[in-house]
Amino acid sequence: MIVQGQMPTNQLLRGQLRFDEPMAKHVSWRAGGSLARAYFPADLDDLVNFLMQNYVLGDLYFFGLGSNLLIRDRGLQATGVFTHWALRKISLLDKGERTIDIYAQAGIASPKVARFAALQGAQGAEFLAGIPGTVGGALFMNAGCYGGQTWDIVTQVQTIDRQGVIRQRRPEEFTIGYRSVQVPAGESFVSATFRLPRGDEQESRLKIKTLLAQRISTQPLHKPNAGSVFRNPPGDFAARLIESCGLKGAIEGGAQISDKHANFIINNGGASATDIERLIDRARTEVEQQAGITLHCEVCVLGELA
16 A cells, blocks of 8 residues: 655755765674765655655665675665664554554664563563664564564554655565565565564563573674674574584684674674675585585675675
C-alpha cells in the first residue's frame, strides 16, 4: 500500500548534504574510505523531499550506526542517507489485554527498542539489546541473537524508494531467512511495528541485564569491531570453525581476528579496510579448505576494489 507520494516540490532541504564524507567516522570498525555524497535528513518528511527532488546520484544506500558495514579504502561513489540522525521516533501504538504494539523508526538503536518494550511491560524484544545497530539494519538482515530474530516480532513495516514514495508492507510480502531478507528492488526500511506479548517489566529488565553481561564477557567490545563477521552455518558455529583453523589472533596490519571470540575482527589501531577485508577473506578461505564449509559474511562490504 502506498501511503505517501506526490509530485516533487521546491521546498528547501532542512538536512545536511556533505561531499566526500569520511566513513571511518560512521562505521563501528573506524576504518575505510569516503562516501561521495552523504545526506543527513532532518526528519522523515525532509528525507521524502530530498528523494523527490532527485538529489540522488548513482546508487543509493541507507546507513544506520555502521555496525555491520565496511567501506573499502578507495571509497564509495554513491549517495548515502544516514537514518540515525533523524529517524529516531519510538512510541506505544496499542496496549491490549494480551499484546502490545510498538512503533519504531529505522534510525533508532535496537537496544533502545528493547528497553522501551520492557518499560511498557512487553516481553520478547529483550534480544534486541544485544544487537549493536539500528532498527533499519536489524530489519534488513533479520538480525538476531540469544534465540530471538527481528522478523519474529514484526507485524508491519514502512519502506521508501528513491523517488520518495513510502509504502506499508507486511511480513508476508518478504522472503525472510536466517540473517537475510529479500527487500523489493529500490526500497529501504524507514519504520517497523513490533507486536509483543504482555510480560513483566522487572523480569524483562533483568533478562536484558543478563544478556548484556553475557555479551560483555564473551565479546571483544573494548576495541572497534563490527560484531559477528560470518553467519553461523547449520549445526555449527563460525567462531569454532575459524578457531579450529588456527586463526584466532591472526593479524593483518592493524586488524586482528579476536583472541576472545574468533568470529570478531577488531581494529587494534590504524587498521585499513583492506586489512580487515584480507582477514575476512583469509578466514573464509581457510575454513573452506580445512573444513569444507563455506562461511557467508554478515558484514556489508561496499566500494571500489584497490
